[in-house]
Amino acid sequence: MSQPASVSAASRLPGLDLLRAVAIVWVMLTHGGMFGLIGDDNWFAGYGWMGVDLFFALSGYLIAGQLLRPFARGEAPRYSRFFARRLLRTLPAYLVVVALYFLFPVLQDRDRIQPLWRFLTFTQNLGPNPAGKSFSHAWSLCVEEQFYLVLPMVVALLAWRPTRARIIAAVVGLIALEMALRGYLWLADVAARPFDITSAPRAGAYMELIYYPTWSRLDDLLGGICVALIQVFRPSWWDTLARQGNLLTAVGVAGVAAVMLLFRDGEVAGFFAATFGFPLLALSMSLLVIAGANRRSLIGRWATPGAGALAAGAYSLYLSHKIVFHQVGLWTQTWPQPEKGFAFALAFAAAAVVAAALYWLVERPFLKLRERFRDRAPAAPANATSVTVAVGLNTVT
Numbered sequence: 001m002s003q004p005a006s007v008s009a010a011s012r013l014p015g016l017d018l019l020r021a022v023a024i025v026w027v028m029l030t031h032g033g034m035f036g037l038i039g040d041d042n043w044f045a046g047y048g049w050m051g052v053d054l055f056f057a058l059s060g061y062l063i064a065g066q067l068l069r070p071f072a073r074g075e076a077p078r079y080s081r082f083f084a085r086r087l088l089r090t091l092p093a094y095l096v097v098v099a100l101y102f103l104f105p106v107l108q109d110r111d112r113i114q115p116l117w118r119f120l121t122f123t124q125n126l127g128p129n130p131a132g133k134s135f136s137h138a139w140s141l142c143v144e145e146q147f148y149l150v151l152p153m154v155v156a157l158l159a160w161r162p163t164r165a166r167i168i169a170a171v172v173g174l175i176a177l178e179m180a181l182r183g184y185l186w187l188a189d190v191a192a193r194p195f196d197i198t199s200a201p202r203a204g205a206y207m208e209l210i211y212y213p214t215w216s217r218l219d220d221l222l223g224g225i226c227v228a229l230i231q232v233f234r235p236s237w238w239d240t241l242a243r244q245g246n247l248l249t250a251v252g253v254a255g256v257a258a259v260m261l262l263f264r265d266g267e268v269a270g271f272f273a274a275t276f277g278f279p280l281l282a283l284s285m286s287l288l289v290i291a292g293a294n295r296r297s298l299i300g301r302w303a304t305p306g307a308g309a310l311a312a313g314a315y316s317l318y319l320s321h322k323i324v325f326h327q328v329g330l331w332t333q334t335w336p337q338p339e340k341g342f343a344f345a346l347a348f349a350a351a352a353v354v355a356a357a358l359y360w361l362v363e364r365p366f367l368k369l370r371e372r373f374r375d376r377a378p379a380a381p382a383n384a385t386s387v388t389v390a391v392g393l394n395t396v397t
Contacts, residue, residue, distance in 0.1 A: 012308065012311075013292065013293055013294075013295070013300060014295075014299075014300060014301070014302060014303040014304065014307065014308070015291060015292030015293060015294070015295070015297060015299045015300025015301075016058065016289070016292045016293060016300075016311070017303070017304070017307045017308045017310075017311035017312075018292060018299055018300075018304045018307045018311075019054060019058060019288060019289065019292045019299070020054075020055070020058060020307075020310070020311035020314050021304070021306070021307040021308075021310035021311050021314070022051070022054070023051040023052070023054040023055050023058070023314070024051065024310060024311075024314040024317055024318060025051075025310065026045075026047075026048040026050065026051035026054075027048050027049075027051035027052060027137075027318065028048070028317070028321055028325075028348065028351070029042070029044065029045035029048045029344075030045050030046065030047075030048025030049060030051075031048070031137070031321065031322055031325055032045065032325060032344045032347065032348075033045050033046070034325075035109070035322075035325045035326055035328070035329035035347075036329050036332075036333060036343075037325060037328065037329055037332070037343045037344040037347050038344050046266055047260055047263070047266075049266070049267045050256065050259070050260075050281065052140045053220045053278075053281050053282070053285055054220075054285050054288070055140065056140070056143070056144070056217070056220035056221050056224065056285075057220040057221070057223050057224040057227075057282065057285035057286055057288075057289050058224060058289060059144055059147070059221065059224060060147075060220060060221035060222065060223060060224020060225045060227070060228070061224035061225070061227045061228050061286075061289050061293065062224070062228075063086075063147070063148065063151065063224075064151065064155075064224065064225040064228035064229070065228040065231065065232060066082065067082065067151065067152060067155050068155070068228055068229065068232045068233070069232055071155075071159065071232075072232045072233060077152070077155070079152050079156075081373045081374075082152060083148075083152075084370075084373045085370050085373045085374070086148045088366045088367070088369055088370040088373070089366070089367065089370060090141070090144075090145065090148075090315075092362050092363065092366045093315060093316055093319055093358055093359075093362045093363045093366075094138075094141060094319060096358065096362050097135070097319040097320055097323075097358070098116075098119045098120070098135070100320075100323065101113060101134055101135050101323075102116055107323045107326075107327075108134035108135075108326075109134050109135070109322045109323060109325070109326035110132060110133050110134040110136070111134075112132070112133045112134065113133050113134035113135060114128070114130055114133055114135075119135070119138060122141065122142040122145040122146060123142060124136075124138050124139055124142050125139035125140075125142040125143055125212040125213060125214065126142075126212070126213055126214075127208075128208065129204050129207050129208040129212070130212065131204070131207050134322075135322065137318070137322060138319075139212050142214070143214045143217055143221075146214045147214070147218075147221055151225075154170075158170060167229070171222055171225070171226060174218060174222060175218075175219060175222060175279055178215070178216060178218055178219060178278075178279075179275050179276065179278075179279060181215065181216060182210050182216055182274050182275050182278070183271065183274070183275040185209045185210055185216075186206070186210065186270075186271045186274050186275070187271065189205055189209055190202055190205045190206045190209065190210070190274075191271070193205050202268075203268045206268050206269070206274070207267075207268065210274055211267055211268075216278075217278070219278045219279050219281070219282035220278075220281070220282045220285055220286075222282065223282040223283060223285060223286035223289075224285075224286060224289060226286065227286050227289050227290055227293070230290075231293070241290050242290070242294040242296050242297075243296060245290070245291040245294055245296045245297025245298070245299075245300060246291070246297050246298055248287040248288070248290050248291045248297070249287070249288060249291040249297055249298065249299055251284075251287055252284045252285065252286075252287035252288035252291065253284075253288070254284075255280055255281070255283060255284025255287065256281065256284045256285075256288075258280065258284075259273075259277050259280055259281045259284065262276075262277040262280070263277055312359070313352070313355050313356060313359045315359075315363065316355040316356075316358040316359040316362075316363050317351060317352065317355035319355075319358065320351065320354050320355050320358055321351040321354075321355065323354070324347060324350045324351040324354050325347050325351065327350075328343065328346055328347035328350055329343070329347070332346070332347075
């Protein structure tokens with residue numbers, strides 16, 4: 001749920017704002033169904049879990065770009081600044097919401113909640129299935145925080161004697177490893193549960209072993225990283241892709257539609273979808289990110305009214321909306337059916353107000369503080385390693 005590297009209006013790309021706005025609204029539609037704010041017949045809301053995949057692809061692109069651009073200039077990234085900026089971006093609002101959940105149990109959206117230490121260590125997505133517990137949607141934040149921690153180390157490792165073949169092998173190898181791991185876990189454990197994929201034992205095993213763990217959900221993040229690699233080190237390729245932005249948008253949307261067919265039972269999927277569906281979804285989301293990251297495509301050319309505000313507040317909205325949805329759901333559960341049709345709109349508006357307060361009171365001040373850690377002068381003087389990285393990645397071999 002990361003924001004662009006700069007929060008200034010001039011540097012914002014309307015296409016990325018639109019994608020982020022679509023992602024947060026899609027996720028909220030799904031959660032609206034969980035709290036009875038949306039009818040069961042809304043098929044589109046049932047696929048809102050894909051909004052998280054779009055967030056992952058955006059994060060992979062934006063965060064990797066921050067680490068890769070110094071190398072392209074022959075400089076070494078300042079990892080201390082990178083980690084400081086990440087912590088100031090993600091921790092303050094998150095810790096406030098965690099405190100609300102634990103200090104005021106009445107706000108909890110489910111009867112149970114995982115131990116506090118899992119939220120403080122960002123390990124909620126590992127081990128016991130967090131589904132059906134309060135603040136369960138924090139699992140995706142755990143994936144991103146673990147990604148932020150590991151990515152700089154991977155980049156530093158690949159920066160040692162970098163070649164295009166080595167980097168391609170690393171990306172392809174990770175994707176293949178993920179596919180093999182998901183396939184193995186499905187056959188070895190999930191398939192051993194009752195036959196019906198939607199049954200509690202099989203669904204629980206699938207979510208715990210395949211859907212939530214970071215090592216099974218790297219496809220979208222890797223896709224975003226690949227987009228950043230192309231933009232930073234292959235500008236001619238990027239320019240060619242940018243000229244086909246509308247085609248990429250169409251292919252990306254078609255890919256998402258195809259994945260919907262594979263995941264027709266929801267995020268709990270069969271063997272084929274679990275193994276091959278996530279890479280296809282990652283490719284589709286990455287194509288949309290490419291289209292959104294340039295101003296030549298229809299989605300990137302003009303600002304969509306309201307998309308910028310939703311994108312700016314997406315993180316606060318994601319963190320806090322379930323608290324509001326739960327309360328509104330309790331309040332409206334006895335409403336007559338005609339009036340209940342307005343329940344989601346009411347919940348969305350209330351969630352926007354709460355998110356705005358969280359953004360302006362907590363998130364925004366720390367975003368301003370984060371600007372102190374922006375590289376204004378050249379980073380560390382170019383050394384042998386950083387120059388090798390720039391030459392190695394930009395040389396066509």
